[in-house]
Amino acid sequence: MQFEGKSVIITGAGKGIGRATAQILAARGAKVVAISRTQSDLDSLAAETGATGIAADLSTAKGAREAMARAGTCDFLVNCAGTNVLESLLDMTDDGYDTVMDINLRTALVCAQEFSRARIAAGGGGAIVNVTSIAGHRGFPDHVVYAASKAGLEGATRVMAKELGPHGIRVTAIAPTVTMTELAAAAWSDPAKSAPMMSRHPMGRFAEAEDVARSIALLLSDDAAMVTGAVLPLDGGFLAV
Template identity: 45%
Template sequence: MNATFDFSGRSILVTGASSGIGRATVEALCASGASVVAAARNVNELARLAEETGCEPMMLDVSNESAIDDALSSLDAFDGLVNCAGIALLERGVDTTGASFDRVMGVNTRGAVLVAKHVARGMIDAKRAGSIVNVSSQAALVALDDHLSYSASKAALDAVTRALCIELGPYGIRVNSVNPTVTLTPMAVQAWSDPVKRDPALKAIPLHRFAESAEVAAPIMFLLSDAASMISGVCLPIDGGYTAR
């Protein structure tokens, strides 16, 4: 799936860029003329992505506040941000530990907030309108087994989206979330390979399939673009109808 938008002359930061949805988003943005800073922890994958797309790689651990400050405080203003960095530690609620809960929240919510803070400040200071897209999950909208920490982190991220929409709207900055179903990243393909786990999940999706990374990147491109110029504060399910049940 190719999303055709013209991002020539626009600078966009993508976190979690080394694989999956983040990587597909970087590929689509670069193909559409954007100047992309691709941030992630995997240096080797970032180097490969930079060679393939021409993006600017940035080593960044979004769970580390000082690393975010060091990496982003001196950069020029961006026109857009895609907060895609995320982790999932799946465990039953009765088995959840404080450490695992804090780790998931630290990346999925806290990290996104701290990155958005820097990008939004840069936009405001430069008097530059723009768009922020947070990659959330269907797990923010419905209950899923063994997803307590992950669901809490993504529901909090949707709340962050709404709060930033209100705060940043007067500066011409739009903020939205996308909420995908299981997306077939390399890690997800392995995680959902067991038919006992996979088949009931597929049955619950009206389209009867999981998403491809490009199918999530395309709506992200739309929300970053001028075609979505009056859309802000939205949490958009990309789930084949799963949350319609």
């Protein structure tokens, strides 16, 4: 699972799962191109790992395409940029819908499109990992648009695997359970909400960002050479019970 001589683009690399993935892949020899909204996060990541940082607003297709053009042709792509607006169906707003769908689904598709075009032009090969969520598999209150965005990305993952397989590009998704990031803290900080959820995890804990990052590294590696079109739940057994 070493990545010497390989390069990877990671969106949402400034914080959380994206940052942990950048750290792990850099430690295993990859050249990391980190895309994030916040320059200070990129600066600290560069100092820590040597990653090349690209500050970008990925909330628009134009911003995503410009960032991918700056990133250039790489071997791997990790679509990790994500956001959430906690709204129920009855309280859903147009702005909330647009914010979540633009980042979680459209940005991922645009980045995958630009990555794949560059890989095919370079002769093919490579891999994409899309970060989704168990929210796309189970219904959680106030996550209606988030769930739709993540389930949509999993459906798109299967289509991409079918379309890009002939070019030697593998496409998989990883669906974490609650992962202890800043985004998750906003949704699960209330013990009344988190305790019943925790009790449904046979492993007895939520995930850490490093847990997800290690599994992303596995999906990118040659050890997963025959894995494409699959969604890997990283859920401590939540979906099994």
